[in-house]
Amino acid sequence: MxxxxxxxxxxxxxxxxxxxxxxxxxxxxxxxxxxxxxxxxxxxxxxxRSQKCRHSHGLPPHGIRRKRVILGMSGGVDSSVSAYMLLKEGYEVEGVYMRNWDERDENGVCPSEEDWKDVLRVCDKLGIKSHRVDFSKEYWINVFDAFLENLAMGRTPNPDIACNREIKFGSFFDRFIRRENSGEIKLGTTALESVGNDQCAQSRSLEKSIKADADLIATGHYARLHHLPDGRALLLRAIDKTKDQTYYLSTVPSTALQRTLFPIGAYLKSTVKRIAAEAGLHTAVKRESMGICFVGKRNFGDFIDDYLVQPHGAFVSVDGEVKGEHRGISRYTIGQRARIPGEVEKWYVAEKDPKRNIIYIASGRSHPALCRRSLGVKNWHWVSGEEPVELYSQGSIRFAVKYRYRMDPVPCMMQRSEESQGGYDITLDEPQNGLAMGQHVVAYVGDICLGGGTIERLGKWMYDKELPAI
Missing domain, CATH: 1.10.12 (Lyase 2-enoyl-coa Hydratase; Chain  A, domain 2)
Known part of the structure; x- marks a missing residue:
């Protein structure tokens, strides 16, 4: 072999x-x-040789305690199959549903309740315990407040990255992972009483103790980990590159990754669905959720209007001509289509001026005003916990970066910034479209995710004119 x-x-x-x-x-x-x-x-x-039993059928050698894993479950197919696979590998598994947001839709239905019922059905099918934990307060303070603050500044923040760092691999990890002198935590849990073919599960609330003594946590993320002999963990892109989620995991603390499992990272999404169907899990045919979790099916701009005062302002072309009125600077990001009433021509956001409430637009998706080659980043997190040796010794390093989830990494050079203490400057090999303040940049060497940070400065656009003075 x-x-x-x-x-x-x-x-x-x-x-x-x-x-x-x-x-x-x-x-x-x-x-x-x-x-x-x-x-x-x-x-x-x-x-x-000594681990042959473990590798062949997942069971630990005779006399060895089974490792206890707390699995974060969303009610979808990915976390459902993760639970199934962990059980097949011989782990002691319990499922935990994280309630991070609570808002009912226009029909009075709370999506989180529907997802929780799916978690209950899956756990009941697999014969494992299920728990529900409320992290909505932590989410609001550590994720949503910062998200709104950055939006108000005209930036393009990514709350899913902050959620992974602060909640799933922060509060959730700290709540359940085994520590010395760990205590017990009281949680409201829910047990499934009955599930009809055409009716929702009925549940009752139970008060029981859950010890914070898990050996590992696990999630249904599409990512892989390789644990080095010195204890560190390398974060690797998933086998299914169309589903890879390392972009969203790039700022997760290395201490959390060292005690984390990603059971489905080595499988294609199609395989995961097939496993779910073969295991008799009803989530095999559940529709996949997309977009920002707390926005749901609502229009993003309309959702933000509930939390931010959005004064209207002017759409101004990069050549200085006023083209129309926008409904709030937080509704738009660089590279986005600016739909202006009465304009047949297609316009795209090239720059934002929050102080004057102006959005500068360019004609056509390939306009040079949409492209830049350089940027500055801050709050950079290295997955390994330290800078690469080359960057430390020589002051620069070459790798590839992504600044949007659904894009291929592009080659670049990074060096320490002279303008921002603790920050870095990145020069791309080729100009790129759609770079925006507040976006998250992630670095890769092949399949290895090195880390990521936030854009705090943008270089000049590739247009041969300066920003017009209005």
Missing amino acids: RSHVFGLQQSYLPICLHRLSMLLPSESLLAYLRTSVNTAFTSCRINR
Whole structure:
């Protein structure tokens, strides 16, 4: 049997390192990667014989306590299959539904209640305990307040990234993971009483103690982890690149990743659905939720109007001509289509001026005013917990970055910033469309996610004119 690390056969290692060298010609960084990977392969060979039972059917050797895993469950197919797979691997599993937001839709239906009922059905089917925990206060303070503050400043924040860092791998992790002298936490849990074919589950609230003594947490994210012998964890892109969620996990603390499992990261979405169907899980046919969780099906601008005062302002072309009126600067981000009544021509947001409440627009998606090559980032988090050796010793490093979830990483150079203490400057190999203040930038070397930070400065646009003075 050939060894596998990062989802690759050992025989592929020279090819992978050669490809990395084309992107990162640094000998110091390549030496680090070679050492890490070869150490991992050696560890696999040494432990394969003693862990044969574990690898073959997931059960621990005789006399060894089964590891207890608390799985974050959303009521969707991904976390449902994660629960099923963890059980097959021999873990002791309990499911926890995180209630982070509470708002009923126009029909008086609370989506979180429907998701909770799905969690109950899945846990009942699999024979595992289910719990519901309210993190709505923590979410409001640590995620939503900052989201609104950044929107009001004309930025483009990503609340899903903050939710993973602060809630799922912050409050949730701290609530359940085993610590020395851990105590008990009182939670309101819900037990499934009955489920009809055409009716919703009826539930009753139980008060019971849940010990904060889990060995590991798990989620249904599409991502992979490789645990190095020194205890650190490498965050790797999922096998299904169309579903990969490392972009949203790039600021999760390394201490949390070291005690986390991503059961479905090595599977395609189609395979996950097939496993769910074969296991008899009703979530196999559940429609996938998209977009920001707290917005739901509402128009984003209308939702924000409930929380921010949005004064109307002017749409101004990059050549200085007033084209119309916008309904609030927080409704738009760079690169977005600006739909202006009466305008046949297609206009796109090129720049925002929050102080004067002006949105500058350019004609056509490929207009040079939409493109930039340089940016500055702050609050950068390295997954490994420290800067790469090359950046530390030489002051610069080459890798590839994503600044939107659904895009391919683009090559760039990073160096320490002279303008922002603790920040970095990034120069892209080619101009890119749609860079915006407040966006999250994530760095990659092949499948390895190095970390990420927030855009705090933008370089000049590629248009040959300056921003018009209005």
